[in-house]
Amino acid sequence: MNGFLFSDESAGIACRTLSTYPRDSMGEKVICDAFRVKKRGGIVSMVLCDGCNWGTRSRDAAQMASKYFINSISDETALSSLKNTNDMQIILKKALLESHKAISSAQNPGEPTWNAGTTTLIGGYLFKIQKLDKWGFLFISVGDCKAFHWDSKTYQVIDITSGNRASISNPSDPGGRIGPYMGDEPDLRNMNFYFKECNHDDLIMMVTDGVYDNMDPEHYGWNPNEIECGVSCDNWSKLDSGIAHKIKEYFLSQKMASIISTTNKTSMDVAYAIAQNSVNVTTLTRDWMEANPSQTEPKDYKLFPGKMDHTTCIVVKIKDTGKEKKLLEIQSNSSNIDRSPSILLNLKDPRLDPTKNESLSMRLMKPLSARKEEVEKSLKQSRVSKMLNSFQLKKSDSPTKPSESKLSKISVSKSKKEPLV
Incomplete structure (x- = not known):
C-alpha cells in the first residue's frame, strides 16, 4: 500500500496520507486529499482538504485551497495581528474566502467557472492561552472532515466536530464545500x-472521511443489535437517524481511543496507526477488486467490510517547544501519492515496510509574504463574505469548556521578549 508519513517529533507534528483503493485504479493514481501544517512562535497553523469526487479537478481544488488557506493564516501579518480568538475567527473566514476564490479563478481563459473542482476544508490554530497553563484549538470547517481530541489524563477521545454530518441523509453529500458549487x-x-480547550500532552487529530468511515460499525457489517449499545434493532435503516448517529459517534470515539492505546502516544505512531486501521479494514475489499478489476465494488459489508478512499490524518501532540525562529512546514504531495515530494530532509522509518514506499519528510521554509490588503479587497467585492458573517462559533461539548463571554476574551500567549514572527 503506497503512502507517506511526514513527521517532526520535536514539534509534535505528524501527518499520514494514503490511498486504500486497488492498485492501478484512478483512486490510487490521483490523490484528492491535501494537508499543510506550519508551526512558529508556539502557534500551529493547519489545514486539511478533501477534494469532492475523483480526478484531477478534485485534486487541484484540494491542493489550491490548502495552499491559499495556510498562506493566509500563517503569514507574518496574520500571526502578528493575533491577540484573541475574535481575531482568529476573522482571519479564518478571510482565508476560507480566499481559498474559494482561488479555486474559482484557476480555470484557463474561456473555461466556465463551474468547470473547477470543489473541496471540503477544515483548518485553524492551536495556540497557548495567555496566563493559563492550557492550550486552545480554534478552527473553521466546511464539509465532512473531522477533528478529534484525545485527553492525556482520561485517555478518552471526543469528536470536536460532533454533528457536522448529523442532518445529512445522502452519504455522498459532504454537507458543504468551497469552489463553484x-x-x-x-x-x-x-x-x-x-x-476546544486542551492540556499539555493531549493529542489533536484532523482526519478525512477515509479515516472515520472505517471506524463505522455499519461499514464493519455489524447491525445495531450486534454491538453493545442497548438497541435491539437489527438494521441501521430501521433505526431513528438521531439515535443511529449517536451510536456511531460513540463507537467512533471508542474505536479511536482504542487505536491510540496501542501506540506509544507520539504523534508519528498515532498518525500511522489511525491511517493503518483504514488499510486493515479494507483489505478484503481491495484484494477482491484487484483480483476482479472488471467487476463493480461489492457492497456487502459483512463479506467486504470498510470503505476504500483517500485517507489522511494530521496529529499534533500538544507541547511547549519554545519560540522557534525557523518556520516549520509539513505538507502533502502536490499531485499524487506515487510522486516524491519536494523535501530538504527525507528519512526512512525502520518500522515501516520499505516495499510500501513510505517515508518521513519535513521542510523548513521562510515565511511567505503578507496578503492582508488583497484579502480585504476581495472580501468587499464578494457576496460570499455576507454568508460567512452569519455563522457563529461552536464549542465542543466538554466539562471544561469556557462560557460564551469568557471565550471572546481568550487571548493568545506571546513572548514579551521575542516577537511571534
Whole structure:
C-alpha cells in the first residue's frame, strides 16, 4: 500500500496520507486529499482538504485551497495581528474566502467557472492561552472532515466536530464545500467554527472521511443489535437517524481511543496507526477488486467490510517547544501519492515496510509574504463574505469548556521578549 508519513517529533507534528483503493485504479493514481501544517512562535497553523469526487479537478481544488488557506493564516501579518480568538475567527473566514476564490479563478481563459473542482476544508490554530497553563484549538470547517481530541489524563477521545454530518441523509453529500458549487458560490450549509480547550500532552487529530468511515460499525457489517449499545434493532435503516448517529459517534470515539492505546502516544505512531486501521479494514475489499478489476465494488459489508478512499490524518501532540525562529512546514504531495515530494530532509522509518514506499519528510521554509490588503479587497467585492458573517462559533461539548463571554476574551500567549514572527 503506497503512502507517506511526514513527521517532526520535536514539534509534535505528524501527518499520514494514503490511498486504500486497488492498485492501478484512478483512486490510487490521483490523490484528492491535501494537508499543510506550519508551526512558529508556539502557534500551529493547519489545514486539511478533501477534494469532492475523483480526478484531477478534485485534486487541484484540494491542493489550491490548502495552499491559499495556510498562506493566509500563517503569514507574518496574520500571526502578528493575533491577540484573541475574535481575531482568529476573522482571519479564518478571510482565508476560507480566499481559498474559494482561488479555486474559482484557476480555470484557463474561456473555461466556465463551474468547470473547477470543489473541496471540503477544515483548518485553524492551536495556540497557548495567555496566563493559563492550557492550550486552545480554534478552527473553521466546511464539509465532512473531522477533528478529534484525545485527553492525556482520561485517555478518552471526543469528536470536536460532533454533528457536522448529523442532518445529512445522502452519504455522498459532504454537507458543504468551497469552489463553484451553485454558480460561482460555495456550499456553506454546515460551515462552522469550533473551539476546544486542551492540556499539555493531549493529542489533536484532523482526519478525512477515509479515516472515520472505517471506524463505522455499519461499514464493519455489524447491525445495531450486534454491538453493545442497548438497541435491539437489527438494521441501521430501521433505526431513528438521531439515535443511529449517536451510536456511531460513540463507537467512533471508542474505536479511536482504542487505536491510540496501542501506540506509544507520539504523534508519528498515532498518525500511522489511525491511517493503518483504514488499510486493515479494507483489505478484503481491495484484494477482491484487484483480483476482479472488471467487476463493480461489492457492497456487502459483512463479506467486504470498510470503505476504500483517500485517507489522511494530521496529529499534533500538544507541547511547549519554545519560540522557534525557523518556520516549520509539513505538507502533502502536490499531485499524487506515487510522486516524491519536494523535501530538504527525507528519512526512512525502520518500522515501516520499505516495499510500501513510505517515508518521513519535513521542510523548513521562510515565511511567505503578507496578503492582508488583497484579502480585504476581495472580501468587499464578494457576496460570499455576507454568508460567512452569519455563522457563529461552536464549542465542543466538554466539562471544561469556557462560557460564551469568557471565550471572546481568550487571548493568545506571546513572548514579551521575542516577537511571534
